[in-house]
Amino acid sequence: xxxxxxxxxxxxxxxxxxxxxxxxxGGSAVHFSLASSFFTDxxxxxxxxxxxxxxxxxxxxxxxxNTDDIEKVQGGETFFWRGHYEYxxxxxxxxDTRLNVFGDFSPKLSAASRESDVLFLANIQPDLQREVREQxxxxxxxxxxxxxxxxxxxxxxxxxxxGVDCVLLNDAEIRMLxxxxxxxxxxxxxxxxxxxxxxxxxxxxxxxxxxxxGFFGLPAYPLETVNDPTGAGDSFAGGFVGxxxxxxxxxxxxxxxxxxxxxxTAIASYNVEEFGxxxxxxxxxxxxxxxxxxxxxxTRFDDAPVALRA
Amino acid sequence: xxxxxxxxxxxxxxxxxxxxxxxxxGGSAVHFSLASSFFTDxxxxxxxxxxxxxxxxxxxxxxxxNTDDIEKVQGGETFFWRGHYEYxxxxxxxxDTRLNVFGDFSPKLSAASRESDVLFLANIQPDLQREVREQxxxxxxxxxxxxxxxxxxxxxxxxxxxGVDCVLLNDAEIRMLxxxxxxxxxxxxxxxxxxxxxxxxxxxxxxxxxxxxGFFGLPAYPLETVNDPTGAGDSFAGGFVGxxxxxxxxxxxxxxxxxxxxxxTAIASYNVEEFGxxxxxxxxxxxxxxxxxxxxxxTRFDDAPVALRA
Numbered sequence: 256x257x258x259x260x261x262x263x264x265x266x267x268x269x270x271x272x273x274x275x276x277x278x279x280x281g282g283s284a285v286h287f288s289l290a291s292s293f294f295t296d297x298x299x300x301x302x303x304x305x306x307x308x309x310x311x312x313x314x315x316x317x318x319x320x321n322t323d324d325i326e327k328v329q330g331g332e333t334f335f336w337r338g339h340y341e342y343x344x345x346x347x348x349x350x351d352t353r354l355n356v357f358g359d360f361s362p363k364l365s366a367a368s369r370e371s372d373v374l375f376l377a378n379i380q381p382d383l384q385r386e387v388r389e390q391x392x393x394x395x396x397x398x399x400x401x402x403x404x405x406x407x408x409x410x411x412x413x414x415x416x417x418g419v420d421c422v423l424l425n426d427a428e429i430r431m432l433x434x435x436x437x438x439x440x441x442x443x444x445x446x447x448x449x450x451x452x453x454x455x456x457x458x459x460x461x462x463x464x465x466x467x468x469g470f471f472g473l474p475a476y477p478l479e480t481v482n483d484p485t486g487a488g489d490s491f492a493g494g495f496v497g498x499x500x501x502x503x504x505x506x507x508x509x510x511x512x513x514x515x516x517x518x519x520t521a522i523a524s525y526n527v528e529e530f531g532x533x534x535x536x537x538x539x540x541x542x543x544x545x546x547x548x549x550x551x552x553x554t555r556f557d558d559a560p561v562a563l564r565a
Numbered sequence: 566x567x568x569x570x571x572x573x574x575x576x577x578x579x580x581x582x583x584x585x586x587x588x589x590x591g592g593s594a595v596h597f598s599l600a601s602s603f604f605t606d607x608x609x610x611x612x613x614x615x616x617x618x619x620x621x622x623x624x625x626x627x628x629x630x631n632t633d634d635i636e637k638v639q640g641g642e643t644f645f646w647r648g649h650y651e652y653x654x655x656x657x658x659x660x661d662t663r664l665n666v667f668g669d670f671s672p673k674l675s676a677a678s679r680e681s682d683v684l685f686l687a688n689i690q691p692d693l694q695r696e697v698r699e700q701x702x703x704x705x706x707x708x709x710x711x712x713x714x715x716x717x718x719x720x721x722x723x724x725x726x727x728g729v730d731c732v733l734l735n736d737a738e739i740r741m742l743x744x745x746x747x748x749x750x751x752x753x754x755x756x757x758x759x760x761x762x763x764x765x766x767x768x769x770x771x772x773x774x775x776x777x778x779g780f781f782g783l784p785a786y787p788l789e790t791v792n793d794p795t796g797a798g799d800s801f802a803g804g805f806v807g808x809x810x811x812x813x814x815x816x817x818x819x820x821x822x823x824x825x826x827x828x829x830t831a832i833a834s835y836n837v838e839e840f841g842x843x844x845x846x847x848x849x850x851x852x853x854x855x856x857x858x859x860x861x862x863x864t865r866f867d868d869a870p871v872a873l874r875a
Binding site: 479481510514543 | 749
């Protein structure tokens, strides 16, 4: 089934203890679409400026991503983010954000985007997410957000969540949004709003899936080399939602969602090995399959009962 | 194989958002020995004061724990800890610590304790841990510690670690001790000191096992009701080391260690459901087996390859 993602297309300047890049392709819609391109037809919707050139289009197109709905704003500049990470890599510190053309973004879906079977609303202002959702005929809609919107537009975000099938958030954001410290309770509260699927992203600890049918937990793939965590969450979402789209996009079983978690986790782990999209640009399907198998191996244990003492 | 634990025996006063207790049985050696009592013969070594009475001995003895090596200091008072947890339950805030008899603790192992096949050095000053280790003839020795000793007695702790087979620490402590933010690298550095087995406890996110043979990650059991996290780490250690002792105590295979992780995780999850040792006191082996099976179910996924796009 076809998949459309609406979100930011950006240039990022990133410094980590392991290196830096002055200007590299980034943004949630970019990381998401590259990751999901391994599973299905993907269309990316978002604004760029004059500085977004053939080289950037080519990165997406080489992975088969349809760029027809990238809106090029004449005389504008592409969204720019500059940030750095400390030695522990867990927290992104923002040094500069220039919204540029993204500041006036008012997404209008093309006919083809509207007709996509699956829609991913990457992290943008929740009113805009709702406008996009209302234009879409998708059978399965997933959403990401961030602490900024929980703090400044909580009611709007909750209203937007009512209209989607799946919420992907960091676990701290889920707690902040629901004001419930217990993740099981918080996820149930989100599901009561409408979505059947809640995914709690837990960074280096992995991710948890919470549906009516139960819980599934998967650690992150253990890496010795993490060079740049930027885009990990969006790559995870791309693998997760991409798998769902390939699997049919509606009436998603818990088992399918568990497998989708593994594909998201595998692609996110490759993403952070190098800066920005560098690693995922040359990622192969064999590498993805191999890491999913490895994830299964390092999380499996034999639960044959042993004799315990009364 | 028999198991001896050396550590604190305490009275705890704990307040959480869900209730409080003024004086309840606690301490690392107590939580550990109750958890490990489901697997093998357990001896507990530690000092108590006159205030430690028949009711407290009975809690341990009802689970078959051998209390002969509990040292009762005449005229002394038992180690006392008062703390509270905020709404998120992740961090214990200490309000009062009275070491009492624990302040002069100089552990001397009895002949029976010395001859135990497996030894657990619960969190006490690392010089004392080393003294105990040198008295012991155990074939498998595991150790816990805490940030206080990493900050104030790092060299001693590293020296103690050289003499043990397994290190169980919170992942933040492993990073602090090795000064390496990457867990895979940090665990390898600890293994280079001597221990073959490193377990990173990750609180609500579960635990990770890192051996030469590889990595195993297990999420915590998802609970809707957590009343008191006190003792979770020691219950985990008790289940983990207890399983190892039951499995033979030496030449432990990676697969055995993975199963041990599941038993530790299961018992720790029961421990936090109620205050102090309340839940584990009436825990049954059927409940443990059932939760281990549930852990296997909620972490398993089908990794049959799917068709990906080039």
